[in-house]
Amino acid sequence: MTGVKHMKWWGWGVEGVGFHWQDKPAFRPFVQKAVALDVKVPPSKPIAFEDLTVPAPILADELRETLERIVGLGYALTDDESRVVHTFGKSIRDLLRIRRNELGRVPDIVVYPADEAQVQGVVDAAAEAGAVIIPFGGGSNIAxxxxxxxxxxxxxISLDMGRLNRVLEIDEYSGLARIQAGAQGPDLEEQLNSKGWTLGHFPDSFTHSTLGGWVATRSSGMQSDKYGDIADIARGLRMVRPGELVVLRPLPSTSTGPSVREMIIGSEGRLGVITEVWVNVHRQxxxxxxxxxxxxTWDAGLAAMHEIAESDASPSITRVSDARESGFSLATRKESKGFSAVAQNTLMNVLKRRGWNLDDMCLSFIGYEGTSKHVSYEKRLVGSIVRKHGxxxxxxxxxALYDQKKFDTPYLRDFLLDRGAAADVSETAAPWSKLKSVYDNxxxxxxxxxxxxxxxxxxxCHLSHSYHSGACLYFTFAFKHDExxxxxxxxxxxxxxxAFVDSGATLSHHHAVGLEHAPWMEEDISTGGVHLMQALFDAADPQxxxxxxxxxxxxxxxxPEEQASAAAAPAAAAPAATAPARKPAAAKRSAAAKESAPESTSAPESAPATAE
Structure with a gap:
């Protein structure tokens, strides 16, 4: 046993935890209306792991023995389950394929280095053997x-960083901490909190993602309004490359040419393996x-968030949901009883008397942190802006309930998948002046x-992560799928x-690019930008x-053959692998979606326990 925690191979999170609807009386009618799905339909049964078709590893004995010498016999694994766990992230595409026994190319060996020296050994061995290295953190990626x-x-080779999970030192005077890249969110916060500190970075994937993964994908957290995105938080780092080590000291700012730190943040393992990160930390x-x-209304909520961003207030969270997402949130509540039920009914009656159409009502959460005096001041500022916008x-x-349940939403996606509905997310960012048109389009x-x-x-949709010039819009979509x-x-x-790129928004605000969003890169950063980035990758990784x-x-x-060819193409041919024109391809896929396909294998049952 490696001692590293992993999510279940067929879905999000841990075994024995799942979403249940029986104590939420509004949930069943809401889902019926939204996607024409009756959640009372019995869930599909899981495919047994032994029924998966796992291809045999492509692994020379010499390389296997070398990797075992570097990390130790118990930390270089070729068993089927280890390899399957490290094949995908947790996107809807990943979960659909694994539930349909469509694994495709699987890593041949999973290694668990214990320190940076072992990471260097693995990377150097891979380079010598001409093998592929894919860094693996918590496995939560959805791109x-x-x-x-x-x-x-x-x-x-899947290089699992899970053993490198410690907070190594804290520079208390500077508010900096040096943390190993494999530390998952709860573990690093526990270590920091024990000394009175916090990173303040809480993405939706917090419970199952790592610091190195956050940096490699340009993550953002629920409290980024106060603490910044990971690109603001990460000040220095160490990254292993074939035959060398990149070391960036934790400096507040530099003027030393194009930023190597910025090149590495968001590079998704294409420049090397991040082993340590110096980060800004704050007193709890x-x-x-x-x-x-x-x-x-949604327009009123957007206007309020914009004015809050322009004001002297500096909340840690600024979030407002559109009417549809607000209805979803209300539908996932447990049944109210007693005084709570009376209070809710009273509030709704008050809003009706004010002339509100409750179908247009939008729910907002705003977070405050600091001393009692500071929080009171912030609440007064924000309260006046909220009232100004009705x-x-x-x-x-x-x-408090949102704060308690904020990391449980992915379990609902598994619940819907078990019943034949696909649900996923896409997020973007745009200037304030374009947000409404991005949303509408x-x-x-x-x-x-x-x-x-x-x-x-x-x-x-909801708005989150407000900035001086704009904000993030986070869309959730779902439908009942066919075969x-x-x-x-x-x-x-x-x-x-x-719609994002046509409306002047970015293809992703914090979910990264991967393979999912790669076709839009040229439209997002321009042809010249793609060529510049490709030149960086070619020079940094000629093999x-x-x-x-x-x-x-x-x-x-x-x-598949085009993907493999593009990945193996020599540097001179790389520009040909840039994004093609998008709209004709979309039309072809639309036609393909209407064609029949072989029936899928059965999907897993939802876990008997609850996330609550």
Whole structure:
């Protein structure tokens, strides 16, 4: 046993934890209306692991023996389960394929180095053997950043960083901490909290993702308004490359040419393996509160968030959901009884008397941290802005529940998958002046895709992560799929992503590129930007062994043989692997989605326990 924690191979999180709806009376009718699915339908039974078709490893005895010498016999694994766990992340595409026994190319060996010297040994051995290295953190990625390129003929090594999980030192005077890259969110926060510190970085994947993964994918957290995105938090790092080590000291700012730190942040393993990160840390706040508010409309909520960003207030969380997502949130509540039920009914009656259409109502959460005096001051500032835009505060009870349950949402996706519905997310960022048109265009594009497929679909959104010049919009979409769910998903995903870039937004705010978003890179950063980035990857990794094919490729829109060819192409041919024109490909996939496919294997049952 390696001692490293992993999520279950067929879904999110740990065995024995799952979503259940029986104590949420509004949930069943909501899902029926949203995606024409009756959640009372019995879930599909799981495919047994032994029924998976796991290809034999492509691994020379000499390389296996070398890796075993470097990390130790018990830390170089070739068993089927270890290899399957390290094949995918947790995107809807990943889960659909694994439940349908469509594994594709699987890593040949999984290694667990204990320290940086062993990481260097593994990377150097891979370079000498011409093998592929894919760094692995918590396995939570949803952009296709972890899987080997289809058709890859070289040995693929999954380098699991889970044993490098310690906070090594804290520079208390500077507010900096040096942390190993394999530390998962709960573990590093526990170590920091024990000394009175916090990183303040809480992405949705917090419970199952790592510091190195956050840096490699340019992660953002729920409290980024206060603490910054990971690109702001990470000040220095160490990264292993074939034959050398990159060391960046934790400096507050530099003027030393193009930023190597910025090149590495978001590089998804294509430049090397991150082993340590120096990060900004903060003293734990004396007071932490998440207050809930209602706004009469989505436009009012957006305007309020914009004004808060321009004001002297500096909350840790600024989040507002559109009416559809607000309805979803209310539908996932447990049944209210006694005084709580009376209070809720009273509030709704008050809002009706004010002339609110409750179907348009939008729920907001705003977080405050600091001394008691500072939090009171912030709440007064924000409260006046909320009232100016017609909103009303409803206290910290709903906010406390949000804070408690914020990491449980992915379990709901597994629950829906078990019952034949696909649900996923796409997020973007745009200037304040473009946010409303990005929202409108994306909703319209998704609904056109649903009509094209002939399915009853749903899309909802919230604003999060406010900045001086704009904000992140985070969309969740779902539909009841047929026997060809991946092709159907691609039609909807394409429509949403294309709406982003056509509306002046980015292809992703914090979920990274991987293979999922690679086809839009040229539209996002320009042809010249793609060529510049490709030149960096070619020069840094002329062998093409460091997580090849991610970020710059045709991604999932290329045939397997094209993906493998692009990944193995020499540096001179690399520009040809940039993104193709998007819209004709989308039309082809739409037609493909309507074609029949072989029936899938059975999906796993939802776990008997609850996330609550």
């Amino acid at each position: 296709g950043s972890l899987e080997p390129i289809p058709g890859e003929q070289r040995t693929v 706040p004396a007071v932490r509160e998440v207050q809930a508010y209602f706004f009469p 909103g009303i505060g409803v206290g910290k009870g709903p906010g 994306t909703i319209a594009a998704a609904n056109r895709a649903y009509d094209e497929l002939g399915v009853h679909g749903w899309i909802m 060809n769910p991946v092709a159907q998903y691609q039609v909807v995903k394409d429509a949403i992503q294309q 093409g062994i460091l997580n090849p094919g991610k970020i710059l490729s045709r991604g999932f829109h290329a045939a």
